[in-house]
Amino acid sequence: MSTGSRSGNPRLGVNIDHVATIRNARGGLHPDPFAAALMAVGAGADGITAHLREDRRHVRDADLERIASSTDMRLNFEMAATDEMVGIALRLRPPACCLVPERRTEVTTEGGLDAAGQAATLGPRIRALRDAGIRVSLFLDPDPVQLRAALALGAEVVELHTGAYAEGRPGEFERLREAAVLLATLGLECHAGHGLTYANVGPVALLPQVEELNIGHFLIGQAIMDGLPNVVATMRALIQRT
Numbered sequence: 001m002s003t004g005s006r007s008g009n010p011r012l013g014v015n016i017d018h019v020a021t022i023r024n025a026r027g028g029l030h031p032d033p034f035a036a037a038l039m040a041v042g043a044g045a046d047g048i049t050a051h052l053r054e055d056r057r058h059v060r061d062a063d064l065e066r067i068a069s070s071t072d073m074r075l076n077f078e079m080a081a082t083d084e085m086v087g088i089a090l091r092l093r094p095p096a097c098c099l100v101p102e103r104r105t106e107v108t109t110e111g112g113l114d115a116a117g118q119a120a121t122l123g124p125r126i127r128a129l130r131d132a133g134i135r136v137s138l139f140l141d142p143d144p145v146q147l148r149a150a151l152a153l154g155a156e157v158v159e160l161h162t163g164a165y166a167e168g169r170p171g172e173f174e175r176l177r178e179a180a181v182l183l184a185t186l187g188l189e190c191h192a193g194h195g196l197t198y199a200n201v202g203p204v205a206l207l208p209q210v211e212e213l214n215i216g217h218f219l220i221g222q223a224i225m226d227g228l229p230n231v232v233a234t235m236r237a238l239i240q241r242t
């Protein structure tokens with residue numbers, strides 16, 4: 001996504017991974033994550049986020065390629081910092097990449113990257129992505145040690161993991177607030193995401209340093225809740241005999 005917020009508001013990145021999860025449940029083509037991405041952009045999303053996992057459990061290579069080559073949307077490619085994923089990013093050249101930790105058995109991205117502990121492996125990969133003109137973000141817990149490590153590693157952006165805040169853990173909003181202030185002091189762009197919903201997004205969106213929010217699971221789930229009456233009514237009409 002572009003740098004700089006629209007009218008002082010955070011940009012909204014829509015993560016379409018779970019459209020692919022539903023498609024993959026039946027192995028067919030419906031619903032199509034690319035069509036969903038177009039709809040999201042048409043409805044006001046500033047960009048599309050997709051996480052190509054090692055096990056391809058949701059979006060697949062072909063989905064990512066279609067989104068990356070579309071001039072209608074800006075892709076934020078969420079990826080593990082592996083040689084395979086860096087190779088794909090260098091081939092597709094999305095405007096932005098977000099490096100996330102990935103464990104095969106996890107249900108979703110649990111916690112941020114250990115940027116401080118994995119500097120030796122992350123550094124060259126961040127450099128390779130940046131040299132290709134890709135804006136690199138690291139998905140980190142709101143921990144000052146990790147945020148300073150991001151600066152040392154040459155990342156331009158940090159996406160703060162809002163999972164603990166979204167679970168309602170005490171003190172987590174304050175940690176996010178302090179982390180956002182520290183990122184501004186370090187000269188790093190601040191994004192945030194994970195577990196955000198209608199109910200909890202407000203305070204995070206109001207943090208003045210937060211330039212982008214990336215939201216997926218809630219939006220796709222809520223789309224089902226908001227859209228189900230429509231599709232049931234359409235199907236009801238289609239099965240009428242008289």
Ligand code: PXP
Nearest residue numbers: 109139193194195214215216217
């Ligand atoms: N940002 C990052 C870096 C993520 O890994 C995820 C989850 O894939 C999200 C945002 C979106 O989180 P959620 O699906 O909980 O909204």
